[in-house]
Amino acid sequence: MADVPSRSRDVLAAGAVVFRPGREVLLVHRQRYDDWSFPKGKLDPGEHASTAAVREVEEETGLHVRLGPPLPSQRYPNAKTMKTVHYWVGRVVSDDSVDDYEPNAEISGVRWVPVDEAATLLTYERDRELLETALGRRKRTHALVVQRHARARARSTWRGDDRERPLQQVGRSQAFDLVPVLAAYDVRRLATSPAARCLETLTPYAETIGADLELVEEVTEEAATEGAVAKVVTGLVEDLHTTRRGAVLCTHRPVLPLVFEALGLDDPALAPGEMVVVHLRKGRVVATERHLPH
Structure with a gap:
């Protein structure tokens, strides 16, 4: 009897469908399988x-990309198990x-291929x-990440000014886990509540990319x-279209x-510690995705 793939635990992978102007898409050829496909690869432990999508594109093609809207995942047999591949639209940064x-x-x-030809080559x-x-x-979008601050000390255990209430150890770990996820969306503007728990959530990323934290009272x-928050959000959305760089807004549950x-x-x-990545084009929301890095 032929082996039946086990569905108890999928192999997880990620990749991107990367476009450039001229309606061209990035494809890779794997000699082992003699196939043409999109750049992708397995997640590292805890990644x-x-x-992983950004890392695998760079490892397989030498190109650094940022992620746009998410795409449907693929799930198919892989040896004796199943494989799930998560995909995004990608765009080269440089x-x-x-x-x-x-x-x-x-x-x-590795080839840039006209999309009409790619449909045949794949x-x-x-x-x-x-x-x-x-x-x-595939049309260009930019990401506004709405970030809830990482896990902080409970109000009931904090005797000082609530604005100074810090993150727990698990919250500090969450803050470091955010770094590569925010980088995947090319986040460059960092707006945050001045409360300590919000500042500590974004500080590792700010230090990694050498950016300042923008304090938003x-x-x-x-x-x-309602009016004040709407004005802040409108300003961030308008800035996305002007600068063509991603932004994050870190704030509180209420x-x-x-x-x-x-x-x-x-x-x-x-x-x-959880986020929603809001993909916008010309101020209009075209896709969202929700992540809890760890």
């Missing part, structure tokens, strides 16, 4: 899928040339279907109003409903 790419034992070729029907979906989401628990209302979204009731 977030978005981080030079997109692959002329100097050197083939290796894993990836024997080996697997699942990838052709994914390309068709990605074409509908209007999104503190004490000062937030303030988050006002933030999501300003974006025209339902409040998802985020857990401590």
